Amino acid sequence: MLIRRHFRSEPRSSEITPREVYLARRNFMRGGLALGAGLLLPGLAHAQNGNGLSFSPGPFSTDEPKTPWEDVTTYNNFYELGTGKSDPSRNAEMLRTEPWSVVVDGACANPGRYALEDFLKPWALEERIYRLRCVEGWSMVIPWVGFELNQVLKQAEPAGSARYVAFETILDPENLSGQRRPVLQWPYTEGLRLDEAMHPLTILAVGLYGEELPNQNGAPLRLVVPWKYGFKSIKSIVRITLAEDEPPTAWNQAQPNEYGFYSNVNPEVAHPRWSQRTERRIGEFRRRRTEMFNGYGDEVADLYAGMDLKKFF
Amino acid sequence: MSRVSPATRVRGVRRGARDQRWPRVLWWVVLLVGLAPALWLAGRTAGAFGGLGVNPIETLVRDSGTYTIILLLAALAVTPLRRLTGLAPILRLRRMLGLLAFGYATAHFLIWLGVDLFFDWQLIIEDLTTRPFVMAGFAAWVILLLLAATSTRAAMTLLKRNWTRLHRLVYLAGILGVVHIVWLTRADYREVTLYALALATLLGMRLFWALRTPRKARGEPARNGAG
Numbered sequence: 001m002l003i004r005r006h007f008r009s010e011p012r013s014s015e016i017t018p019r020e021v022y023l024a025r026r027n028f029m030r031g032g033l034a035l036g037a038g039l040l041l042p043g044l045a046h047a048q049n050g051n052g053l054s055f056s057p058g059p060f061s062t063d064e065p066k067t068p069w070e071d072v073t074t075y076n077n078f079y080e081l082g083t084g085k086s087d088p089s090r091n092a093e094m095l096r097t098e099p100w101s102v103v104v105d106g107a108c109a110n111p112g113r114y115a116l117e118d119f120l121k122p123w124a125l126e127e128r129i130y131r132l133r134c135v136e137g138w139s140m141v142i143p144w145v146g147f148e149l150n151q152v153l154k155q156a157e158p159a160g161s162a163r164y165v166a167f168e169t170i171l172d173p174e175n176l177s178g179q180r181r182p183v184l185q186w187p188y189t190e191g192l193r194l195d196e197a198m199h200p201l202t203i204l205a206v207g208l209y210g211e212e213l214p215n216q217n218g219a220p221l222r223l224v225v226p227w228k229y230g231f232k233s234i235k236s237i238v239r240i241t242l243a244e245d246e247p248p249t250a251w252n253q254a255q256p257n258e259y260g261f262y263s264n265v266n267p268e269v270a271h272p273r274w275s276q277r278t279e280r281r282i283g284e285f286r287r288r289r290t291e292m293f294n295g296y297g298d299e300v301a302d303l304y305a306g307m308d309l310k311k312f313f
Numbered sequence: 314m315s316r317v318s319p320a321t322r323v324r325g326v327r328r329g330a331r332d333q334r335w336p337r338v339l340w341w342v343v344l345l346v347g348l349a350p351a352l353w354l355a356g357r358t359a360g361a362f363g364g365l366g367v368n369p370i371e372t373l374v375r376d377s378g379t380y381t382i383i384l385l386l387a388a389l390a391v392t393p394l395r396r397l398t399g400l401a402p403i404l405r406l407r408r409m410l411g412l413l414a415f416g417y418a419t420a421h422f423l424i425w426l427g428v429d430l431f432f433d434w435q436l437i438i439e440d441l442t443t444r445p446f447v448m449a450g451f452a453a454w455v456i457l458l459l460l461a462a463t464s465t466r467a468a469m470t471l472l473k474r475n476w477t478r479l480h481r482l483v484y485l486a487g488i489l490g491v492v493h494i495v496w497l498t499r500a501d502y503r504e505v506t507l508y509a510l511a512l513a514t515l516l517g518m519r520l521f522w523a524l525r526t527p528r529k530a531r532g533e534p535a536r537n538g539a540g
Contacts, residue, residue: 070367071367074366074367075366075367075368079500079501083500083501085366085367085368086366136499138368138371183500183501184500254500270443273444273445273446273496273497274440274444274446274497275436275439275440275444277436277439278433278436280368280370280371282367282368285370285431286431287429287430287431287433
């Protein structure tokens with residue numbers, strides 16, 4: 001027979017591909033099918049994943065039920081990959097993460113440009129299970145894997161005049177179709193006051209659920225600031241700059257009266273167009289009351305002592 | 314349109330047996346198409362067709378709202394279409410599309426009230442009194458309620474000329490609906506721009522005709538008037 005027939009008795013490719021290999025392909029697959037295994041058996045799948053990160057449990061983790069992997073990775077705001085919630089997971093391959101380098105510069109004694117591997121090498125990874133509250137009124141509980149930003153900043157040796165830290169996302173309009181439309185000012189920028197950036201709650205994340213960050217969640221390196229609205233936690237970082245003045249931030253530039261520089265989670269300060277009193281935790285039916293500083297008030301309220309948080313929203 | 318015999322184009326004067334059939338068929342087709350999104354949403358709520366996604370209640374609120382504005386625009390398109398094509402029988406679609414829009418608006422309103430905010434009256438009253446986008450949407454729904462309540466032949470007869478005047482409020486409902494969406498959009502205005510352009514076109518056509526045609530020459534206010 002010249003034409004080779006495919007018989008039912010032959011093993012399908014999924015049966016002969018080693019588990020590590022096909023799990024490692026997960027990041028490159030668009031659909032949710034491959035994620036099914038992770039959803040059904042999260043502990044098992046993630047422990048055995050070839051792409052798994054080695055990390056230890058870190059402080060500040062909540063014991064609230066975690067939002068499932070599939071929800072965390074298919075419901076995203078990442079306008080570079082599209083403005084719909086499911087666009088980023090669908091368009092994830094538009095983000096090219098290799099090669100990747102990170103620049104640390106500005107008011108510091110030890111600036112540098114690092115290949116991603118070199119940038120990450122010195123730091124031990126920890127798991128931090130944090131609440132994430134989006135300014136749109138929904139929230140998740142996400143097990144991030146990362147390290148405290150303050151280590152990176154200390155290594156850079158900030159000048160005495162440095163009072164802020166600015167962050168910048170990759171600019172690549174050729175591949176990131178979202179950046180070809182002026183929805184926001186590209187590249188996306190964010191910023192923190194230096195003491196906020198130095199706070200041990202503030203981390204740079206490289207993974208979630210023990211695996212490398214999927215592109216739609218801000219691979220390969222993103223900020224996580226759990227007491228602020230989600231848009232402050234900038235994704236896919238290429239530049240970290242020590243600054244003397246308050247840096248421009250993307251949403252603040254787009255709508256200055258709606259998105260302040262601080263953007264701390266605060267149920268008492270409404271977004272000008274909608275209430276921030278409640279949120280819907282993904283997976284729950286009833287809305288829940290939003291907590292001041294997203295429940296991290298014991299850790300961070302001191303940073304804002306004496307400040308009028310209605311004015312500095 | 315090509316299937317329509319020339320006779321029907323003369324404002325439905327002559328009605329042969331064949332001509333009487335297509336408006337009825339069209340009416341049923343439009344009704345079924347108009348009901349399809351409701352069935353689709355109901356099916357997804359029951360878990361079929363991939364369900365409602367990661368944030369199901371948000372999907373329910375948003376999609377029911379989207380169907381509302383589309384049906385409302387469709388209802389607003391009937392009169393200009395009649396005028397452009399000369400096909401009088403399509404006017405019969407107007408009330409049905411308007412009632413469908415009201416149905417979707419009511420579903421949208423009740424899902425927001427009872428599912429999203431779960432009858433948390435404190436939040437509901439705060440939203441209704443302090444959030445302009447909520448106020449605009451609510452006002453649009455009240456207008457549609459009023460128009461639905463007076464959509465019967467009996468109401469038409471009772472209100473006479475005032476019926477036409479009252480039902481001109483549908484323009485305001487359309488404007489409020491688009492404003493409602495603009496005010497809750499964060500950054501990407503593409504979708505709402507489409508609605509706004511459609512609404513502006515439909516209202517612009519009426520305005521153009523109204524300014525061009527002397528009032529008396531328009532005739533038949535109860536049937537062909539604005540609405």
